[in-house]
Amino acid sequence: MTEPAAPHPVETYSYLGPAGTFTEAALKQVPDAVGHEWRSVNNVGEALADVTSGRSIAAMIAIENSIEGGVSATQDALATVPGLRIIGEYLVPVNFVLVGRPGTALADVKVVNAHPVAYAQSRGWLERHLPDHGHIPASSNVQAATSLFEPDSNADAAVAPPGIVEQLDVALLAEDIGDNPSAVTRFVLVSRSRAIAPRTGADKTSLIVELPDDEPGSLLAMLEQFSTRGVNMSLLESRPIGDALGRYRFVVDLDGHVEDERVADALLGLRRFSPNVIFLGSYPRADRREVEYHSKYDDEIFIEARDWLRGILSGEPGEAGEPGEAGEPGTV
Structure with a gap:
């Protein structure tokens, strides 16, 4: 008798929790994640550690916000944790509500608990309606609301996602408090997979690039690798490498796929130029x-340009004026 086959391990996806965060909303957009285990984590580092250790097959993390720009914790982690690949990106519209414990009125609010990014995106509203308020940072948008019920909480209200009113017994003090109603957060799904998704014509390529030295023209030389090949950048942000003042790495998003000839050629030029x-x-x-390009x-x-050079190196006929080319005397 043969032993029964061992069951396949449960595929797990990590995300910044708890349930109800914008990160979870992004993960809900991933068809392959449906029906699998979702693991709530506390920060980007823990999410990526899940991936590198094999605990999870992928992690959903925020990488950019239309108001605040790049998420530095994510950018730095992707630069320093080896073996990671972005396999997809997802957009989540972002807005916020202000909630308090049951019985709280807006006039009672003196201290607000909020994730730093959420606070930055609703600060204008808060300063107009609560000009004397204080701010306590929270680790996530949902945690900001749940912390109101902790015994040692000093906050009177929290900035949270709209769906929080369905999860917690909270008083809704104000809706749509985000300063920009068009705010969007971009999330990426990160994995250890080395497979590259087939190009679709509507693709993006992400890189992290270090300058070779701190001298005039270094940044321009990097940018020319893209401009001379018609490759557009949709993101360019600098982050300190950390080993010395004046040393930076650049987080770059390109319009196009690595299988596009113009993108591949730019990467070759970039590899010759940059130490990393x-x-x-x-x-x-x-x-x-x-x-579009x-x-x-x-x-x-x-x-065609590569074939032309290959012909020169191999001695093949076809150069202007060489025998056998169309237009040679005696040919039609």
Whole structure:
């Protein structure tokens, strides 16, 4: 008799919790995550540690906000934790409500608990309606609300996601308190998978690049690797490397896929220029908007140029004025 096959391990996805966060809302957009185990974690480091240790097959983390820009904790982690790849991106509209313990009125609020990013995005509203308020940072948007019920809580209210009123017995003090109703947070799904998603024509490529030295023109030289090949950057942010003043790495998002000839050629130029280039992945854009570029950067242009050079090196006929080329005397 043969032994029964061992059951497949449960696939787990990590996300910044607890339940109800915007990160969970992003994970709900991943079809492959449906029906699998979701593990709530406290921060980006723990989420990525789950992936590198094999506890989870992927982690959903915030990487950019339309108001605050890049999430530095995520950018720094991706630069320093080896073996990670971005396999997808997801957009979540962001807005907030102000909640308090049952019986609390807006006039009673003196101290507000809020995640630093949420606080920054609702600060204008808070300063207009609660000009004398104090702020206590929270580890997540949901935790800001749950902490109101902790015995040692000093906060009177919390900035939280709208769905919090369905999870906790809280008083809704104000709705739509975000300063920008169009605010969006961009999330990425990070894995150890080395497979690259097929290009779709609506793709994005993420990199982290270090400058070779701190001298005039270094940044321009890096940017020229993209501009001379018609590759647009949708994100360019600097982060300190940390080993000395004046040493920076750059987080870069490119419009296009690594299989696009113009992007691949730019990466080759970048690798020759930079002492450290981290390829974070090529993946479909969340908005599915097709990448536009000038026809002079079509794949065929790069392929023909390589074939032309290959012909020179191999001694093949075909150069202007060489025998066998169309236009040679005696040919039609």
